[in-house]
Amino acid sequence: MKKVTFIIFFLFISGVSNSFAQSTGATSTKxxxxxxxxxxxxxxxxxxxxxxxxxxxxxxxxxxxxxxxxxxxxxxxxxxxxxxxxxxxxxxxxxxxxxxxxxxxxxxxxxxxxxxxxx
Known part of the structure; x- marks a missing residue:
């Protein structure tokens, strides 16, 4: 059960950090x-x-x-x-x-x- 929880947590964190990177990337146009x-x-x-x-x-x-x-x-x-x-x-x-x-x-x-x- 701990493996499933860890995998779900990891997928959630990667999705959040990826969407954050995409949203901040557009505003940093030089x-x-x-x-x-x-x-x-x-x-x-x-x-x-x-x-x-x-x-x-x-x-x-x-x-x-x-x-x-x-x-x-x-x-x-x-x-x-x-x-x-x-x-x-x-x-x-x-x-x-x-x-x-x-x-x-x-x-x-x-x-x-x-x-x-x-x-």
């Missing part, structure tokens, strides 16, 4: 710092989507029906857009929690590109 602005390079801006990706939280910020949403994935109406092939821009002058407040500025600095190639 972001690069832009030396000119002294901001973390935390966001990618996708000009063709007018959306952002947060490297710290691993979520997208995008507009839908006039309001900003936060999600780990883009909605289906963004389908067909390859995040890896299409262009994105590293935002180097903002590292707060609401990058979409600078959308008008980013639209001017990084205009929509019909070909979708890197800028």
């Amino acid at each position: 972001l690069l710092i832009d030396k000119k602005t002294n901001c973390q390079i935390r966001y990618y801006y996708y000009p063709n989507l007018q959306a952002y990706f947060d490297l710290l939280k691993n979520v997208f910020y995008y507009q839908e029906n006039g309001s900003w949403n936060i999600s780990e994935t883009l909605p289906k109406n963004y389908g067909g857009y390859s995040l890896y092939k299409m262009n994105h821009v590293s935002i180097r002058d903002y590292d707060d929690d609401e990058p979409y407040k600078n959308l008008d500025t980013h639209k001017k600095l990084y205009p929509f590109n019909f070909r979708g190639t890197k800028m």
Whole structure:
């Protein structure tokens, strides 16, 4: 009976320590710092989507029906857009929690590109 109790206890402890390691690992992301602005390079801006990706939280910020949403994935109406092939821009002058407040500025600095190639 002691062996069974020990095995159950061991499995429980390993599961708890593993889940703790996974949950703390995501928050320890080390972001690069832009030396000119002294901001973390935390966001990618996708000009063709007018959306952002947060490297710290691993979520997208995008507009839908006039309001900003936060999600780990883009909605289906963004389908067909390859995040890896299409262009994105590293935002180097903002590292707060609401990058979409600078959308008008980013639209001017990084205009929509019909070909979708890197800028």
